[in-house]
Amino acid sequence: MYVCVCNQITDHEIRRAAEDGCSSMRQLCNELGVASQCGRCGTMARDILNEHRQSLDLDLLNTLARPA
Template identity: 55%
Template sequence: MYVCLCHGVTDRTIREAAENGVSSMRQLGKELGVGTQCGRCASTARQILRESQTPDYLKLADMLAQPA
């Protein structure tokens, strides 16, 4: 799903950035431009970033990354 229409950023892109070490909205803005133009995406992007940092999500992502 597109989160930031101004910069064409999806929820998947935000999750990938979180997996690569992005941990704040400031970093997300610098890396992807999220929340730097009209700002309408900021609350949704923040929520996705937080979800991506929860232990349950990290455990699931780790399980999915391993071959079956």
């Protein structure tokens, strides 16, 4: 799905950038151009970025919770 219509950025591209290390809106803007035009996509892009961070946190917790 297109998140940033101005720059034709999809949710998949945002997730890929997050997987490659983008961890802030500033980094997403610099890397992909998200929210650099009209800004209407900022909230959705931030939500996708936060989802990715939460999934990383859950993965880490699950790894740490496993018995040795």
